[in-house]
Structures are given as structure tokens and as C-alpha cells.
Amino acid sequence: MEPETAFSAIGEDLICIGRVTVFLQQFANALALGSVYALFAIGFTLIFGVLEIITLAHGTIFMVGAFAGLLAVTKLHLGLGPAILTAMLAAGTLGWVIDLVAVRPLRKRSFHHLAPMIATIGCATFITSIAQGLFGAEAYRFPFDFVPATSYTLGPVQLTLLQLIIIAISFAFMVIIIVLLHKTKWGKAVRAVAENRRTAALLGIPVDRVYQITSFTAGALGGAAGILTGINFNTIHAFMGGPMLHRGIAVVILGGMGDIRGALLGGLILGFSEIMSVAYISSDFRDAVSFGLLFLILLLKPAGIFGRTGERKV
């Protein structure tokens, strides 16, 4: 073999290894982004599966979670763990209040299926303008080095501490929710209401209480997604909920409305397609590519990945 050809062969190998490394690096980014999308979408899909409504306030709840976490850190000087709990408590309470003032009154009467959407848009607009009034339109940041910029090397992949935390916390919450739904008395009651509220009532399950618990839980998950996103991108502002809501809707439609596994998988798919389209195509086309991909999947599976017409599963 001529020396020159040998050299260029090694060069190609190196480029190839380089590509794999870049891909694996993007894999870590995508996992971090996608797991937060999944966390957000699970709350959204939980509300749909159990309350049978589409809540358009979930993006606002996400934003409130981010701000609550920020204030917990900047004003109360709390650490990451307590700040996440604060965000979840605030967002969960907001979810519960929105159900109480906007959705529950509709449930008491028979309503048009669009009514809860309108009511939750109203709540979202109201809360967003309060946030704008309080915080203005500018972006806020977490203190410098709030999460130390440490990174870990796992084979060819470099994971930042922040990514590790985001992935671990998101998946931990998803596992907790699934375990609660399948192993606890109230979790089973939630699934019973999701399948058939009338049957659930005949078993002595207080259906309205189940709606309230679900609204709180979904809000808390949205709040956790909010603070994690706030830290990940380090920008928090009053309008951060809108784009997230659109993604959340896309994810739950993709996964199959009301299906938790679907929200999980859909969130990861969206995270991956966004990161990969930025890495390999162009950041200008990020949303076009990722939403285009969602559209394609829906053409193949119109009811979503886990969706079955006429049946829901939580």
C-alpha cells in the first residue's frame, strides 16, 4: 500500500469517529431536551385522559413554575432541590385553582366540548399578563454557576451536570407517576375515572376529587418542566409558555391522546428531531423539520403512536 493512500484512509477513519462522537454528543442534548418535553406532555395528556378536556393553560403553568423556581433561588436562596419543589407546588396549586374556577363550573352543567378550551385560554391570557405586569417582557436568569459547569465523560459522550440532573429528574418523575397510577389506591382510582367516570362513581370514587388531584399533579409536572427548562436555557420570561404549549400539543397528538407512554415517546422524538435538525440541517429549519416529522408520523398513524380510537389509557 502506498504511504499516501494509507494516510488518507486513517484520515477518513478519524473523520468517521469524529462524526460518531458529534452524534453521541447530540444524543445527550436530545435526551435532556426530550425528557423535559415528555415531562411537560405527560401532565397535558393526564388532564386529557382523566378530565377529557384540552387545557390550553398548561404552557402558562409551565411559565409560572419557572418563575416560582427562579424566585425561590434568587429571593429565598434555596438550592436546586427545594427550588424544584417550590416550582411544582406553585404550578400544581395553579393547576388546581384553574380547574376550580374555570373548568369545574363547566362540568356542573353539560358543556360544549370547546368551552374548557376557551376557559383555559382565558386563564392563560390573564396569568400571562399578570406575569408581564410583574416582571416586564425581559428575560431573567438563574445566578451564575447555580448549577456548576462540571461535565462528565461517559465513553465518547460528554454530559454536563445540568444535563444529567435534567434527565435524571425528568425520568424519576415519570417513573414515579407511572408507579403511582398503577400501584396505589388513588392512582387506580384515577385510571378508573379515565376509563369510565360513571363506573368509577358507582364504585364510590369521588370523581370530582380525582379531577382535582389530577389537575394538581399535572400542574406540578408542568412546573417541574418549567424550572428545568429555565435552568437549561437560562432564560425565563412571561411568554415562554406559548411555544412549549404548541410542542406539548404536538407531542400528545403524536403519542396518542391520553396515553402516558405516548407522551414519553413523543417528547423524546420531538427532542431528538429538534436537536438533530439543528446539528445536521440548520437551526433556521428546526421547527419546520421537527414538526414536519411529526406530521409524517401522523400520516402513517393518524391516532398517534399508541392511540386507539374509542379507548383511552392512562
Place this chain on the structure above:
Amino acid sequence: MLELADVSITYGHIQALKGISLEVREGEIVALIGANGAGKSTTLNAVSGLVPTTAGNIVYQGRSITGRAPHTIVREGIVQVPEGRAILTTLTVSDNLELGGFVRRDSEKDKDMDAVFARFPVLKEKAGEPAGILSGGEQQMLALGRALMARPKLLLLDEPSMGLAPLIVRDIFNIILEINKGGTAILLVEQNAKMALKISGRGYVIETGRIVLEDSAENLLHNPKVIAAYLGG
């Protein structure tokens, strides 16, 4: 223990119940028979709090339960096994049974679940399976077992024989008798009037939202009008 006094119910423009009065005493089996659409299910649903009454009163153990939420009525010990059985198909057989005991706070639920499994061995075999895979007869057994998990004082059974093969219907009726011998009062709605009256002490005949006959089951079984209209004579 249960008394309906002049209960009326309307769905939109349809008046489904036009002043129903009936009574179930401690330890009784009472049959409510009538044609399709007569208002039998509506009567049970009124007791369970699933449909609002427009007039009349429902009294249970001396207290009015009219207008109360369904889950609070289950807490009082009135449990309905609805038409079509209403199995939670996405939950497992044992989860269905566990939710049957949702309102209880005592520590004997596991014991009761074992008792249900002893009575219906097929449910034990399929305890971990999604309830949706059960056959019709097995689903009726699960529905009965689930209702027993609440330790009911009064069972409301809506057409337990519907869609079942004759042999299985006999099993189900035997089980209903057994449950009653354990002290549970039963209000039994059936289109299969003969079977229902045979295990009942008293019966009511309902026609288009009105009680038209009320007598001992024995007399109803020999009543020419009942024979002509409901016993295929």
C-alpha cells in the same frame, strides 16, 4: 330500609319515571320487572344518585338520600351492579376488586378479596390479567365480586342475566341467593321475570314509568296478567 316515594325523573322531554313508589326491607330480595324502556335502570340510577330526581323522595334507613353524590351513596352501603356490568377493562381483575372496596377503611379487605376468589376461582386464575379479556359470565362474576368488596347492605342488580348462557344464568342466580342469605338486601331488576320472581320474596311490575302491580313473588308468578305479559304464557 329503602323507600322511594313518588319519584319522578325526566330526561329532556322524556318523562322516564312518573311517580314511582317502592320499598325494600332488611334482608329481602325484591324483583322489579318490566319491558325494555319501562324505567327499571332509571329507578336504580335514581337511588345511586346518577340521575337527578325532579320530584319525590328517596329515603334510606330513615334519612333522605335524594340529590346526594353517587360516591356518598356507596359509602352508605348501597352498591349498584349496572346493566352491562361496567367492568374496568384496562385495569386488572384484582385492581377491579380492590376498587370495589374503595370506600372501606378497615383492614379486612384482603380477607374479603380471598373470599371472592374462593367463591369465583376463575377470577383468581386471571387476577393479574386485564379485566377486558374476561368472558361475559366471568365479567358478571367480577362485577358481583367487586360489589361484594364494598360490603354492601343493599345491592342494586341491573339485569345480571343479560347476554349469558342459561347454565351460567343459573350459577349467577344461585350466587345472588347466597349473597342474600349472608344478610344483604337486594333490589333485582330483570327482563328474565320468571327467574327473578323465583328467588324473590316480593315484586313490582313497572310499565312506562309507573308501578302497575305490587305483590308477593309467589302471587305475581300466578297472576294471569303477569303470565301473559312477562312469563311468556
